[in-house]
Amino acid sequence: MSSLKRPAISTEVRGRIDTDTLLRLAVTEAFEVKPTSIVHLDLRDLCSFTDYFLIVSVSSIRQVLAVADRIEARLRDERIRIFHREEDREARWILLDYSDVIIHIFDEEMRLYYDLEGLWADAPRQELVQNGSLVPLR
DSSP, rough: OOOOOOOSSTTEEETTTOOOHHHHHHHHHHHOOOSSSEEEETTTOOOSSEEEEEEEEESHHHHHHHHHHHHHHHHTTTBBSEEEEEEETTTTTEEOSSEEEEEEEHHHHHHHHHOHHHOOOOSSSHHHHHHHEEEOOO
16 A cells, blocks of 8 residues: 555645635636636545546647646746646646646547546536636636
C-alpha cells in the first residue's frame, strides 16, 4: 500500500486557497489561449477522488500545450502545488491534477473520444465560453 497522500489545495507561503479561486485562475489562463470550449463539472456528490473537472478544448496541439503551460505557470506563481501531470505523446490531451480540481485539456478530436461529459452526465455542468465570451463561474 502506498503512503503517498493526495495534497490539499494549498500554498507553501500564503496558506490555503479554495477550489473556487483555483478554478477561476485556471479558467482565466485557459481563456487567454482562445479555447473553443471550457466546461466545469461539479463532481462533489458523485465521486471521492476530486471535487471538480475543468474541461478545456482547443483546435490545435500548440494550443493544448499553451493552455497547460499558462495554467501551470499561474498556479505555480500562486504557490499551488500540482499533484500530477499526464499527457499523450502527441500532446493532444493533457491532464493537470490539483487534487480537488482536475483539469483536462483536449484537442477537439480527443475531447469527443474521451467524452468526459457523457461519462459524468449526472454531474452539474456549466459551459464557461459562450459566443466567444467568458461566462462567470456559478
